[in-house]
Amino acid sequence: MITLTSDFGSPYPAAMKGVIRRHTDAELIDVAHDLPRGDPRAAAFWLRFVLPEFPPAVHCAVIDPGVGTDRDALVVRAGAHVLVAPDNGLAMPPARALAGDESDVEAWTVAVDDPASETFHGRDVFAPTAARIRVALDDELSASDGDPDADAVAETLAGMEDLAPASDPVDVSFPEPSVERDEGSGEGAADGAAGDGDVTAVDGEVLAIDRFGNVITNVPGELVRGRDWVRVNGDLTPVAETFGAVDPGERLVTVGSHGYAECDVNDGRGDGAFDLRPGDAVRFVPDSVSL
Amino acid sequence: MITLTSDFGSPYPAAMKGVIRRHTDAELIDVAHDLPRGDPRAAAFWLRFVLPEFPPAVHCAVIDPGVGTDRDALVVRAGAHVLVAPDNGLAMPPARALAGDESDVEAWTVAVDDPASETFHGRDVFAPTAARIRVALDDELSASDGDPDADAVAETLAGMEDLAPASDPVDVSFPEPSVERDEGSGEGAADGAAGDGDVTAVDGEVLAIDRFGNVITNVPGELVRGRDWVRVNGDLTPVAETFGAVDPGERLVTVGSHGYAECDVNDGRGDGAFDLRPGDAVRFVPDSVSL
Amino acid sequence: MITLTSDFGSPYPAAMKGVIRRHTDAELIDVAHDLPRGDPRAAAFWLRFVLPEFPPAVHCAVIDPGVGTDRDALVVRAGAHVLVAPDNGLAMPPARALAGDESDVEAWTVAVDDPASETFHGRDVFAPTAARIRVALDDELSASDGDPDADAVAETLAGMEDLAPASDPVDVSFPEPSVERDEGSGEGAADGAAGDGDVTAVDGEVLAIDRFGNVITNVPGELVRGRDWVRVNGDLTPVAETFGAVDPGERLVTVGSHGYAECDVNDGRGDGAFDLRPGDAVRFVPDSVSL
Numbered sequence: 001m002i003t004l005t006s007d008f009g010s011p012y013p014a015a016m017k018g019v020i021r022r023h024t025d026a027e028l029i030d031v032a033h034d035l036p037r038g039d040p041r042a043a044a045f046w047l048r049f050v051l052p053e054f055p056p057a058v059h060c061a062v063i064d065p066g067v068g069t070d071r072d073a074l075v076v077r078a079g080a081h082v083l084v085a086p087d088n089g090l091a092m093p094p095a096r097a098l099a100g101d102e103s104d105v106e107a108w109t110v111a112v113d114d115p116a117s118e119t120f121h122g123r124d125v126f127a128p129t130a131a132r133i134r135v136a137l138d139d140e141l142s143a144s145d146g147d148p149d150a151d152a153v154a155e156t157l158a159g160m161e162d163l164a165p166a167s168d169p170v171d172v173s174f175p176e177p178s179v180e181r182d183e184g185s186g187e188g189a190a191d192g193a194a195g196d197g198d199v200t201a202v203d204g205e206v207l208a209i210d211r212f213g214n215v216i217t218n219v220p221g222e223l224v225r226g227r228d229w230v231r232v233n234g235d236l237t238p239v240a241e242t243f244g245a246v247d248p249g250e251r252l253v254t255v256g257s258h259g260y261a262e263c264d265v266n267d268g269r270g271d272g273a274f275d276l277r278p279g280d281a282v283r284f285v286p287d288s289v290s291l
Numbered sequence: 292m293i294t295l296t297s298d299f300g301s302p303y304p305a306a307m308k309g310v311i312r313r314h315t316d317a318e319l320i321d322v323a324h325d326l327p328r329g330d331p332r333a334a335a336f337w338l339r340f341v342l343p344e345f346p347p348a349v350h351c352a353v354i355d356p357g358v359g360t361d362r363d364a365l366v367v368r369a370g371a372h373v374l375v376a377p378d379n380g381l382a383m384p385p386a387r388a389l390a391g392d393e394s395d396v397e398a399w400t401v402a403v404d405d406p407a408s409e410t411f412h413g414r415d416v417f418a419p420t421a422a423r424i425r426v427a428l429d430d431e432l433s434a435s436d437g438d439p440d441a442d443a444v445a446e447t448l449a450g451m452e453d454l455a456p457a458s459d460p461v462d463v464s465f466p467e468p469s470v471e472r473d474e475g476s477g478e479g480a481a482d483g484a485a486g487d488g489d490v491t492a493v494d495g496e497v498l499a500i501d502r503f504g505n506v507i508t509n510v511p512g513e514l515v516r517g518r519d520w521v522r523v524n525g526d527l528t529p530v531a532e533t534f535g536a537v538d539p540g541e542r543l544v545t546v547g548s549h550g551y552a553e554c555d556v557n558d559g560r561g562d563g564a565f566d567l568r569p570g571d572a573v574r575f576v577p578d579s580v581s582l
Numbered sequence: 583m584i585t586l587t588s589d590f591g592s593p594y595p596a597a598m599k600g601v602i603r604r605h606t607d608a609e610l611i612d613v614a615h616d617l618p619r620g621d622p623r624a625a626a627f628w629l630r631f632v633l634p635e636f637p638p639a640v641h642c643a644v645i646d647p648g649v650g651t652d653r654d655a656l657v658v659r660a661g662a663h664v665l666v667a668p669d670n671g672l673a674m675p676p677a678r679a680l681a682g683d684e685s686d687v688e689a690w691t692v693a694v695d696d697p698a699s700e701t702f703h704g705r706d707v708f709a710p711t712a713a714r715i716r717v718a719l720d721d722e723l724s725a726s727d728g729d730p731d732a733d734a735v736a737e738t739l740a741g742m743e744d745l746a747p748a749s750d751p752v753d754v755s756f757p758e759p760s761v762e763r764d765e766g767s768g769e770g771a772a773d774g775a776a777g778d779g780d781v782t783a784v785d786g787e788v789l790a791i792d793r794f795g796n797v798i799t800n801v802p803g804e805l806v807r808g809r810d811w812v813r814v815n816g817d818l819t820p821v822a823e824t825f826g827a828v829d830p831g832e833r834l835v836t837v838g839s840h841g842y843a844e845c846d847v848n849d850g851r852g853d854g855a856f857d858l859r860p861g862d863a864v865r866f867v868p869d870s871v872s873l
Contacts, residue, residue, distance in 0.1 A: 001312065003305070005302070008793075009616075009792070009793030009794070010613075010614035010615075010616055010617075010793065011587070011613050011614035011617070011628050011631075011632050012632075012839075014585070014611065014612065014613040014614065014632050014635075015631070015632045015635045016635075017611055017635075017636075018632065018633070018634075018635030018636035018637075019635050021583065021611075021636055021637050022635075022636075022637050025609075027316075028611070029305065029308055029312075029319070030305065031301075031302050031305040032301035032302035032305065033301075034300075034301055035301075035302070037794065037849070038825075038849065046302050049302075049306070050302050050303075050305045050306045050309065051309070052309075053305075053306045053307075053308075053309030053310050053313075053414065054308075054309035054312055054313075055309075055312050055313050057312075065825070065826060066824075066826065067824065068823050068824035069824060069826065116839075117838075117839040118823050118824070118837070118839075119823075119824070119836065119837075119838060119839050120838075120839030123635065123839065124839075210300070211299075211300030211301065212300070212328065241359050241409050241410075242357075242358065242359035242360060242409065242410070243329075243356070244356060244357065244359075244360065254410065255409070255410075256408075256410060256411075257303075257407075257408040257409075257410050257411030257414065257415075267328070267329065292603065294596070296593070318607075320596065320599055320603075320610070321596065322592075322593050322596040323592035323593035323596065324592075325591075325592055326592075326593070337593050340593075340597070341593050341594075341596050341597045341600065342600070343600075344596075344597045344598075344599075344600030344601050344604075344705065345599075345600035345603055345604075346600075346603050346604050348603075501591070502590075502591030502592065503591070503619065532650050532700050532701075533648075533649065533650035533651060533700065533701070534620075534647070535647060535648065535650075535651065545701065546700065546701070547699075547701055547702075548594075548698075548699040548700075548701050548702030548705065548706075558619070558620065
């Protein structure tokens with residue numbers, strides 16, 4: 001299986017599929033081709049969320065604002081999964097999520113011959129690389145007659161002549177929110193561990209906006225779950241488990257399926273209502289009335 | 292085969308595909324993931340139109356405004372087809388269309404263990420249920436070495452321990468238009484049967500708007516087909532078989548591939564030009580000039 | 583393999599897939615279903631760009647503003663590829679690109695029985711035709727135990743009873759830009775061959791706009807590549823290999839992966855910034871400062 005992710009819209013991903021089909025009949029599954037344009041961190045966020053649902057696979061992800069520059073093409077092994085992506089950081093957070101253990105992540109750079117275009121390395125570099133790795137893995141797996149495991153994948157990649165160990169792949173990280181407590185712990189970790197003082201404020205950041213305009217923050221869900229109200233950048237907002245708990249058009253804070261607090265509007269767009277964009281600061285203050 | 296339908300946009304459906312791939316290699320076909328948000332009736336309309344084109348399959352459809360509430364998860368057998376969907380009515384109209392005969396429709400509720408999330412039952416409930424049913428059907432079919440038939444499907448579902456007969460699944464229906472005739476029959480059925488008086492007016496309703504802004508009503512095509520002009524909520528509009536019969540930007544009434552009268556604009560949007568939304572009333576009056 | 587292309591949005595293409603699945607389990611790959619509405623020339627442009635990446639396949643492409651009129655349904659062989667499309671020209675440019683040699687392109691019209699709908703020939707005519715051709719090719723190929731080649735494809739199509747040679751299929755062409763030079767050659771071919779005078783102006787046309795608003799012209803990339811500045815309809819614009827060479831929001835001219843000059847905006851939309859639409863004239867004048 002090869003999964004495909006990009007910000008290309010259509011019909012460009014079909015060109016990648018055609019190229020892959022010249023190498024292998026492996027199944028192709030689209031993750032998304034409408035990710036935020038040229039934003040590796042947003043891609044990392046979504047892939048970290050989605051890819052761990054898959055069994056071991058080759059994942060080709062091309063969000064590539066540096067196409068045509070000298071940024072490397074990267075191959076990352078994460079357990080028995082393989083990511084193929086530009087070296088701009090997008091691959092590392094999902095690789096850590098796929099591997100579970102950071103020690104089970106390895107990165108290589110791909111020796112790239114002069115590609116056919118300056119601007120479409122999805123077709124000219126990443127798709128053929130993903131296809132060749134898929135073929136090599138399938139050859140290895142059919143020879144060993146075994147299930148794919150991390151060792152077999154590592155051995156296969158180590159045997160590919162155009163891969164060289166990556167010395168220092170670009171990484172992106174997601175900021176941790178800053179949590180204020182009213183006694184004892186002061187600013188501290190975001191785990192809200194029992195025994196610390198009550199949370200008086202959380203300063204977080206917007207990680208992503210989804211198709212519905214839901215504003216996904218980096219504030220862990222446990223910091224809002226179970227509360228009735230929270231101030232979001234000063235505005236009193238109900239906390240609810242489901243959209244239907246508020247009237248259509250009304251704002252609410254929920255915990256999304258990724259485990260983070262979201263700023264949403266029932267049957268509307270949270271990004272507009274809360275005036276929030278990716279990277280914006282967002283301060284959550286539990287309202288005293290309800291605490 | 293498993294078909295997938297939702298209002299999730301991307302990349303959420305990919306998470307469902309990953310989950311399914313942990314159970315089965317069955318083919319996955321997307322029906323749509325951009326259906327109107329949180330609207331089971333619109334989903335029912337489109338699935339009733341599309342699913343009957345497929346050979347017997349498992350259809351997983353998640354338009355789920357009640358996610359996180361205590362609404363049931365439903366499995367519906369319709370002939371040799373199986374639908375997996377929230378119990379909000381969306382499954383029943385397509386089930387009747389797939390079965391042909393209402394007596395060939397059976398519904399079960401799924402015993403759901405505590406799901407991983409409150410808000411993404413597509414991934415945590417419906418995808419794994421569809422996958423387990425697919426696996427059970429494939430086991431049954433490979434054992435019997437026969438083509439899938441309704442009896443084999445019914446037997447397989449009856450043998451699944453986490454399914455219990457549904458006593459009263461939610462249903463949605465599509466309103467019938469009201470037809471006025473100038474003599475004899477008065478208000479009557481929408482079949483426009485010969486021998487009745489001439490149709491003088493039809494009071495219908497907007498069922499759905501498609502990607503192009505075409506306004507799909509519940510008025511059967513035969514009530515407008517063959518006429519030259521019709522008044523739509525008072526405005527004289529040409530009736531045509533094809534968009535090209537009117538100039539770009541001009542309004543027309545056509546009969547869509549679903550058999551209903553549509554209010555359209557050639558190379559434009561009918562919903563804007565006619566100011567119509569789903570659920571709006573729409574009155575068709577054949578124009579006396581042309582009758 | 584069958585590729586699918588349309589301007590249908592969703593969920594209409596799923597109905598085509600259902601119909602195909604009643605005939606064959608052949609792999610289905612979506613090229614695009616959001617191509618510009620009713621624009622065969624735009625479809626021809628994109629298919630000419632994408633389809634040559636694929637190994638031999640059946641390509642079903644339905645951009646069909648003439649649906650319901652008496653336009654023919656066309657089957658075109660291009661080498662070992664087969665296109666199934668309405669006879670409105672969209673198939674011919676990609677066919678020439680797939681065949682390499684125009685003598686390796688053959689066209690047939692399809693005898694169409696009364697279709698189920700006036701408006702959805704994608705489902706009622708083109709999908710079943712593509713499926714029947716796929717089945718016939720797979721039968722032929724499995725009998726001959728060979729790789730698909732143009733002769734085997736030609737023989738198979740010639741043996742299908744509902745295909746008749748097309749006498750004069752509709753064609754579309756892409757306009758050649760007009761190139762002015764300052765000495766010797768005057769207006770001439772667009773190949774910018776060495777030895778001609780310097781290019782003083784190129785009068786081209788907008789061929790297509792992509793999802794990002796990039797304005798794709800018919801001006802060959804070699805006429806701008808390597809320059810620093812060019813006037814686009816009078817406005818001085820930097821020429822760059824990559825978007826990142828200019829600040830976000832700034833205009834630039836690049837050479838796209840299709841080899842043509844594009845009018846773009848870094849992290850913005852070129853169609854808005856340059857006020858250009860498909861079919862518009864666009865004049866490129868190398869700026870004297872930088873030559």
